[in-house]
Amino acid sequence: METKVHNNPQERPTPSTNGRASVEDNHLLIEATKNEDIELVQQLLKKGADVNFQDEEWGWSPLHNAVQSGNEDIVDLLLNHGAEPCLRKRNGATPFIVAGIAGNVKVLKLLLPKVADVNECDVHGFTAFMEASAYGKVEALRFLYKNGAKVNLHRKTKQDQEKIRKGGATALMDAAEGGHVDVVRILLHEMGADVHARDNMGRNALTYALLNSDDEKVKAITRLLLDCNVDVSVRGEGRKTPLILAVEKKNLGLVEMLLEQKHIEMNDTDNEGKTALRLAVELKLKEIAQLLCHKGARTDCGDLLAIARRNYDRDLVKFLSQHGAVEDFHPPAQDWKPQSLRWGEALKHLHGIYRPMIGKLKIFIDEKYKIADSSEGGVYLGFYEDQEVAVKLFYEGSTHGQNEVSVLQSNRINSNVVTFYGSENYRACLYVCLALCERTLEEHFADHRGEAVQNKEDEFARNVLSSLFKAVEELHLSGYTHQDLQPQNMLIDSKNGACLADFDKSIKWTGDPQEIKRDLEALGLLVVYVVNQGDISFERLKDLGTEKLIQLPPDEETRDLIRHLFFPGDNVKDHLSGLLGHPFFWSWASRYRTLRDVGNESDIKVRKANAKILQLLQPGTSEHSTSFARWTTKRNSTTGNRKEKSNLKTEVLIKVVAKVEIREE
Template sequence: METESHNSLQERPTPSSNGRTSVDGDKLIKAVRDENINLVQQLLEGGADVNFQDEWGWSPLHNAVQSDREDMVDLLLCYGADPCLKKKNEATPFIIAGIVGNVNLLRLFLSRGADVNECDANGFTAFMEAAVNGRVEALKFLYENGAKVNLSRRAKQDQKRLRKGGTTALMDAAENGHVDILKILLDEMGADVKACDNMGRNALIYAFRSSDDRNLEGITRLLLDHGADVNVRGEEGKTPLILAVEKKHLGLVQMLLEQENIEIDDTDREGKTALLLAVQYSLKDTAQLLCEKGASTDCGDLVMKARRNYDPFLVKLLLSYGAREVCPPPAEDWKPQSSRWGKALEHLCRIYRPMIGNLKIFIDEEYKIADTSEGGIYLGFYEGQEVAVKRFYEGSTRGQQEVSCLQSSRANSDLVTFYGSESHKGCLYVCLALCERTLEEHLTTHRGEAVENEEDEFARNVLLSVFKAVEELHLRCGYTHQDLHPRNIFIGESPVFL
């Protein structure tokens, strides 16, 4: 987006060849900004540099386009202005024409060599800028001339590492409240309503980011009617339903609850559900609607929150829907056994999560232990025990074989302890003993250290445990392990193998 925020603080003024040129250049830019076309012509005739750029890279042509002065643009081009000149943030006059929404200028710059999908340093194209600024005619013109509707915003490498970028024109239109642009993108141009940015946010989340709620209902309805994912998560793990409650917008809450696949009890990263927030904000109608639609009242100390807010209506409502009068917090003296994962386990223990059978888990980066080829490994509690949880899709052959193998080898102390498994919404959760590190991590940490007798003892114990585990798998259970690697050997109280 063409704003000063796009410019890096590290930028420096463009050096000029001499002081006089710099003075004339500054005068020329000021004359363009003042829209004094006679003075612009005088300066050009006097030899002012038509391609002079100020410290941010603004040239006379950039300024003329920003002022939407076609006559001044023509004059500057006649005197040799570079139609493809870039500002410090790499924005061209063509991209600025997209912001202004001037179709004549867009057509002119395309004829002078502009690429319809060219972008600035932040990944903004003219098409995206037209969507941001609600320029309907410019948007249609650019589309007719080959603009890519579903192009996602390219991020710089350092920004990409922070999962920035990936935004589309549809998300821009949703965030800026342009219902007309949104309709055109969806109905006429085939915009992908399921597209997500690099943080996993879709256009529905972007709609809720807007500070102006006037068009929010219309935009939400439009996106939902076109199949937007209603359970997507935004900042802090908040779903559209949670965001609607936070906006204290009963109509939006009702609209979202009408969706067939809505997950009414989803929590944000703090373990708060939509109902808990409704009670916290004393939103009586919203809380009643959520309860009527089946929201769980087992999501924290709801009754206590209602009492603290001196809200007898909510107290009676919650009790009538089965809320407990007292929801005891975890024991204050509870301490995690794991030193490595202790902080995350304490947080997971403290927040509310709906149970999956005997398992408490939250699929979030904070609680991820490792990636796998299928669904990752996460921290969890199984029957109150700290566990590592391997996630598979429910029909996974590998997952079923792993459960079968672990069940048949429970008595073997050289194999990782298996606590149990749960299935929920198409996923299989396999709960295993939580170990502090892998052999690979141990070797990396202790690489280069002198080998003492104690270290020899450790190495012998590891190898002995591996051999015994392989014997158990191969001879007694009929399984073949095809990936013997230090990362698959876990270190606990004694070496264990998986």
């Protein structure tokens, strides 16, 4: 029987009754089916309540509810009043799929004649047969099998989920993970389930079985799978073999069972380079470590003796020594020299001590190696693939940590953003590894307080702000906003180069101009902070009004740059691209060369039409002219007439360009 399927309850019109009372009746019908109140259900249906009404949150219909409760009488009543058995909840589950979870065969029999495909699935690829398997509903499983359910169907999930290798599991894997021994036996011996099937991550039913927490059920299912020659070398998450997973479960019987297999490879390593034996020693599992050694596990899989000593297990140290384990740690050469000047001593000490590796990372969470505090776990020194790094810590699943990694990965080619080397996850902690710099911008100014730059070109200020502008520009173009621009988040290396860091508060741009404007305003504050060499704290600057901030810099070009940041206009996303050519960023040498090569002050004053310098200033004639035309245009119509503006433009240009001429001479 062909039945119309509605995927979105919002799109399906409700039968018109009498306004508000009808909506109330529909909701009452939902509640009545939940409560299995058949009399109320009958009354509401007679009044004209919509039998296919769905709640707005999850899309449950009266039939979904009746099927979930397993009430055959209400199911039959709803069907007779036109309930659609293929109506879908928000996750795509039909009443028939829900019936597989509930496991009521009588309900399944009522629905089956009205269902087009016994193998219909929800948006995650679950069929009624898979659900019956996952929930251990044996009778429902057998009924569905007899009526054409596919035993070895692989779960087809959404495309974006498949791209990250989700989906692909079978009913056997679901039953194994759920610990349903009887279902696994039936699937294997009665229904011909494929014990060799793998999901999109390459995992098989044995891998799934080892995820269950009940050791006795795990052992029973493992025995069933092993008897059917399941592959014991398959890899799970983190490239862990079933043997490594069994050691992690600290289950001696399970390890013994796996070691009986002919094709077991006990020296395989996971993503962290650990074997089953090394893991057993780390977890202080003496009996399992001894069993592995007796079975021939290699003892050259790390400094097992040092690990056992740190665990104060003298007997295991002696046992491992008898089975060939030797002192494996060799201190680095004494002539190793760190690249960082500031962190050199701490790095040298960290380099010389033994630390268990976290993937590619060597780190020691100790105050001696702490660089800075952070929003969560702090920042520490470390070595990532032997490269000196700063390691920022977050708890696993942290929104801030996810933001940090997401932005850094999207901006790897942004040379003005701190270099991202990689990340590691270990024991509910996320380690984000970044290029190690010497100090923050705030620390730089604190170290150089009182060093005047009067009558000198402030190259540091120009270079730092240029790097900052470029970093934020590329950040905006990549679709992100920083949202936390401040001196502590600008890092300075040993050569006074600058890069932008700390993206844990960054957000994906939603299109709201205010998100970018917040970054631009923070940039304006940073311009004032930098040109004043940090003499005014950033917090104090934030308390000042816009007009006071604009008047703080001593020169017109800086004040104009700040105005552009505080009043960016409509095209905020590309605003920084135009500002990078602003005269603030012109070096004194380039200003002098411009004046020397193309003209002099008198040409500007008399506005000599064919003067090269005057042509240079007209919009469209050069990169500098366009920028100059923008930043010298007065926004306030009350500042004077056209002649006054022109005179001001001339006067400012002379200050910008000619102030270098005197010094060069």
